[in-house]
Amino acid sequence: EDKVVQSPLSLVVHEGDTVTLNCSYEVTNFRSLLWYKQEKKAPTFLFMLTSSGIEKKSGRLSSILDKKELFSILNITATQTGDSAVYLCAARSNSNYQLIWGAGTKLIIKP
């Protein structure tokens, strides 16, 4: 059965810290992995990764995919209170249009 597992489930850090969120997947005919940020509303798209080893970057956020070890990480540097959210990871296979979602990592940034 296809699955996506995120860790940690929750994380509390202080403003200015750097965090690394993990997402491992077991998906038949893997196609792509997506990261979303969810505050108290709809998930907003962050990154889509399809190739191994190529870092995607947007401001203080970056993400990379390892297709050999079947995982991805999301890094946030110099965290701010506005980064507090649930970060969701989802994987898609070539044989299915569904996204397989992880349970999310709840990140809390303390001032």
Place this chain on the structure above:
Amino acid sequence: NAGVMQNPRHLVRRRGQEARLRCSPMKGHSHVYWYRQLPEEGLKFMVYLQKENIIDESGMPKERFSAEFPKEGPSILRIQQVVRGDSAAYFCASSPGEQVQFFGPGTRLTVL
């Protein structure tokens, strides 16, 4: 370009009533997905539709729930004879193809 729109944003129903949730995808998007999210839980896939077709409804309960995406107008998720366990946030997402999904603001359904 307006994003995905959902209405109503909040819906309160009594047990046994019907709930109708609407989703207008982004312009140019012909793929619509419905998800349910319970408090403190992840997103659960319900149904995937293209115009006038249900492609995959494997995540939708077989009874009381139905979805449509007509040629004209929004996609509708319909829940008949609601029960307290149907209380959740229902998100709609759209995509131009089998690519990144963009989410609407959600409808929070409360069943009294």
